[in-house]
Amino acid sequence: MALALLFIILFALLIAGAPVAVALGVASLTYTLIEGVPSMVVLHRMVGGIDSFPLIAVPFFIMAGHLMNTSGITTKIFTFSRAAVGWMHGGLGHVNVGASVIFAGMSGAAVADAGGLGNIEIKAMREAGYDTDFSVGITAASSTIGPIIPPSLPLVVYGVIADTSIGRLFAAGLIPGLLMAFSLMIMVAYYSRIRKYPRDDRFRFDVFFRTLWAALLPLLTPVIIVGGILFGIFTPTESAIAAVAYALFLGLFVYRTLDWRRVLRVSMDTVETTASVMMIVATSTIFAWILTANQVAEVFASGLLDLTENKTAILLLMMLIVLVIGCFMETIAAITILTPVLLPVALSVGVDPVHFGIILILNLMIGLLTPPVGMVLYVLSKVSAVPFERCVVATAPFLIPLISVLLLLTFVPELTLWLPSLIYK
Template identity: 80%
Template sequence: MELILLFVALFVLLIAGAPVAVALGVSSLLFIMLDGLPNVVVLHNMVNGINSFPLIAVPFFIMAGHLMNSAGITAKIFAFARSAVGWMYGGLGHVNVGASVIFAGMSGAAVADAGGLGNIEIKAMREAGYDTDFSVGITAASSTIGPIIPPSLPLVVYGVIADTSIGQLFAAGLIPGLLMAFSLMVMVAVYAKLRDYPRDERFSMQLFLSTLWSAVLPLFTPIIIVGGILTGIFTPTEAAIAAVAYSLVLGLFVYRTLDRKRILRVSMDTVETTASIMMIVAASSIFAWILTANQVAQMFAESLLIVTDNPTAILLIIMLIVLVVGCFMETLAAITILTPVLLPVAMQIGIDPVHFGIILILNLMIGLLTPPVGLVLYVLAKVSEVPFERCVVATAPFLVPLVTVLLMLMFIPALSMWLPTAIYR
């Protein structure tokens, strides 16, 4: 009975518009009071939930992304991507995807991509005569590459919750992220043919080398982060600190676009974002503990096995549940709630925790592009000054390539497992 009240209270609070952390915390506290447990259990689990060394990487990756945006480095990345792939038909659409792939190796967050690069990309595409709907749709879809290609904030949180190697998760995300980029570029090519989108400009080796030279130092950021982790030079946490230090060197001494005021503003933005994330993780930890202590995962597994014992069918049901939850809940909260329940079931049918982490995060990224939550859509609605409802319609066609990649990853585990197996196992 208490478990039913737990979920009822959670959904009532979410529907009423309460912040996710408040909804999770209040519903969990209600359960603990009704169950007769001491209130100190709440504090104990909140502290334990965020008392994790890998979580230190979160504020540093956030700060690195903010510093890149504030130092004007995103503009250099966009210019380089434009010179590299802008010569293709539908060129700025390809540039949009390419720039997101590069920026993914720096920020690890979809919202940072949409808010940072999105403004530059949509403005350039509008000026070049691209339809607004297409510009918004491809910008939204390409931003979801950020949390898949390392470094990735959601993968860090999943790794902590699932007690799984973050280095292996980062390695597992590289090929799926590139697959997402390729599928979106195929979609751009289809649109370019149907709507007769032009090339941005003919390829110029001189321009390419010029923009490459301008962006070469920022392009070293993902090499430092990913290369350092995969070669064992850094832990993910140390790589995040190195990314911040490198961003500061670029902004202060190389490009000289950062000053005391900008660094202070970036620091305050980082503190605000980190605080909201940690509150969600802390509150989710209580909720997840309740689910684990009451053997919800075991009951869920038994219920699924009553319906079917086919591993493929069970995986499809799990992914459908994740997709529905992703439409209504913030990504990090969904990870901390769903992982303790779904991961044991996935492992029971033979799915590796690293593989499961990648398909879980990609599924939740698709949720960022769907109403009613759709954080990326809200960001782009503000950036592009396009109504939210129109952003939803514009983004819908681009869900097709993303869902296709998700299905490929589900049924071809080697796409995500080959690299971590080759490096770590």
């Protein structure tokens, strides 16, 4: 009875529009009151859920993304990408994807990509004669690359909850992220041919090297982060601190586009975002503990295995569940709720936890492009002044390459696991 009430309250609050942390907290606390769980145990579980060294990376990756946007580094990235691939058919569409790949190595968050690069990209594409729908659609789709290519905020949270190496997760995300970019560029090429979108000027080596030189220091950010992890200079958690220090160095002393007032404002924004993430993690810890105590994961796994023991069918069912939930729930909240339930099922059919983490995050990234939640769509609707409903329609065709990559990664695990197995022998 109490367990049923837990889910009824949770979904009722979510449907009513309550914040996810509030919905999880109220539902979980109601259950503990009915079951007579001491309040100190609840508080201990909440504090224990966020008392994790890897979670220190969360505020620093958030701050690094804010600093990159505020200091104007995103403009340099876009200009370099334009010089590198703008000469192709539908050049600015390819630039859009390329800039997202580069920015992914700095921020690790789709919303930061959409908010930072999105305004620059859509404005440039409109001025060059591209359809607004196409501009918004490719900008939304390319922003989902951010949390797959390392560093990645969602992968840090998944690694903590699943007790899986964050370094291996970061390594596993590189090839899938590049596959996403390649698939989106194929889509851009297709649209460019049938709609006859323009190229930029022909490729010029002098422009390429000039913009490369201007963007060289920002381009070193992912090299510093990923290289530092691979060579053992710092841990994935410490790499987030290195990213913030480097972003501050560029903004304050190299480009001089930051001042301490802006740094303070960025810090306040970071505190606000981090607080919401940590509240979700803390309340979801109680929720996950209740599920574990009631063996919900085991019952769910048993139910799926009773339906079929076929690995392919089980993976498809789980991906469908994640896809549906991703349409209604924010990414971090979905990770914290779904991982304790679905990971045991994945392990029972022989799926590596690193592989499962990548396909889970990619699936949830697709959820960022679908209503009713669709955080990326809301951000782009704001920065582009395009109605939300129109953003949904504009993005829909670009779900095809993303879902195709998701299916490919799901059933060809070597694409995900080859690089971590090579690096972490």
